[in-house]
Amino acid sequence: xxxxxxxxxxxxxxxxxxxxxxxxxxxxxxxxxxxxxxxxxxxxxxxxxxxxxxxxxxxxxxxxxxxxxxxxxxxxxxxxxxxxxxxxxxxxxxxxxxxxxxxxxxxxxxxx
Numbered sequence: 001x002x003x004x005x006x007x008x009x010x011x012x013x014x015x016x017x018x019x020x021x022x023x024x025x026x027x028x029x030x031x032x033x034x035x036x037x038x039x040x041x042x043x044x045x046x047x048x049x050x051x052x053x054x055x056x057x058x059x060x061x062x063x064x065x066x067x068x069x070x071x072x073x074x075x076x077x078x079x080x081x082x083x084x085x086x087x088x089x090x091x092x093x094x095x096x097x098x099x100x101x102x103x104x105x106x107x108x109x110x111x112x
Contacts, residue, residue: 001009013020080086 009020009023013023016023018026077090080090
């Protein structure tokens, strides 16, 4: 052990009113208890970064799909809204689509 480290140990032991052996024992036990966490920290951080990247890709994909669906919705509505019958057909299709989606969600995920 370097002299500077020994001096730090001595100061810490005096500050905590413990022997140097007690301080070293506590330090070793802490290190032994946390060694696996310390070794896995880089791997865990890389896993978190990978999950964040996947989440961002999925969110971007959903945003694009939402824009596409919104565009189709607007185009369909604008072409059908010119007549009362067109509005009625569009509204019926929209209602049926919502019901089918809700039914699918209940079956696959338990959502209501």
